[in-house]
Amino acid sequence: MKLLTYSLAAGLLSASIASADYLKPLMNPAELSNSLDQANPIILDIRGDAYQDGHIPGAISAPYGLFRGPKNNPGQLLDEDVLEERFEALGLELDRPVVVVSEGKTDTDFGAAARVYWTLKSTGFEDLAILNGGKQAWEQAGYPIDKTNITPKPTELDITFSPQWTATTEQVVSVTKEEVDSLLLDARPASFYEGDKSHGAASRPGTLPGAENYYYASFFNGGSAAISSDIDVQALKVTLGLEEDQEIVSFCNTGHWAATNWFALSEVAGIENVKLYPGSMVEYSNLDLPMENTPGVVENL
Structure with a gap:
């Protein structure tokens, strides 16, 4: 498990891709x-x-x-x-x-x-x-x-x-069991990833087994509400430790912050095989499934 950081800077390779006749993403x-x-x-x-x-x-x-x-x-x-x-x-x-x-x-x-x-x-x-x-x-x-x-x-x-950009709970479980080689990317702030905080609808704090943390706000410059359109794709792949043709599963608490990571990776950077886990940790934590960074009994006192 790692907390990943990547620095955005003006003048990097612009990776915006046009997906249609009139509009770009x-x-x-x-x-x-x-x-x-x-x-x-x-x-x-x-x-x-x-x-x-x-x-x-x-x-x-x-x-x-x-x-x-x-x-x-x-x-x-x-x-x-x-x-x-x-x-x-x-x-x-x-x-x-x-x-x-x-x-x-x-x-x-x-x-x-x-x-x-x-x-x-x-x-x-x-x-x-x-x-x-x-x-x-x-x-x-x-x-x-x-x-x-x-x-x-x-x-x-x-x-x-279309299921092309969706990861189901069943698929996520397969990844956590290492039956499928996908990169689980937690878009939440470190306090959620590390189990110090949890969403009100989640039954437990923590993250998916084997997940790495890539905070969604890393795609924004200086607190701006506008996402950066300049992404050095190769540098980002190195930061993520992304292997060739490896699938990425983006998740957070409720598929909101994770949607930002999905959009930046898939639609701006043009990386293929990026999926969103819609229900994310709220859905997953309410099932009897293993988690990481979940505080023990003593820590919950």
Whole structure:
């Protein structure tokens, strides 16, 4: 088990990759503004009630909670039919670009956008982007804010959830038993990884057996709410100890911070075979499965 650190610096190899005709996975405000007429994207504002106080013109309110599980397992995957119904109500179309917008107040906000992006990609949406820095970056760049409540026109969809970017509990257990050679990457702060803290819905503190710690905030410069788009991919692979063609399983407490690591590794760095464990430690800890860094009886007194 190791706590891994990697230094981001300006001027490194930019590894952003374009996954679609119009959008690239990570967009700045100017790029989004320039794409509005050509790409005609659906802008999903995932901030919830804050939408009413002002949003990017034309944006649709799609609160983050629509993409999350129950309180006792927030990272739990929603059923296909539930996602389909919610996407239809939002007016989503598989062949129309989608841009996900969070608040952008802190780096943890990015995890919400990344989790929504991952959910959409896993259900067949290909032309996707995240607005880097969220609504606050848009406003700070001098672009207009609107308070008009946009009512989407419902659509009809037929989605199928792809397991390509998902690690199930069963698959994770296989990795912990060393039946599968995958890199388990804990995205949480060291205090969670080391078992000093735990999520309120987790039954035990600690981490997955054999996991290494790579704090999601390592992908942000100087406390910025915008993720770095400059990643030296080879240096990162060395830091992670990633072997050729080795699969990465990103996890945290509820698949939120882990979504940031998944996005940075898969969509920005372009590393293949990166998966997200949606339920993460909340789901895993509530099962009778072995863990590491779990305090003993004396430490819990």
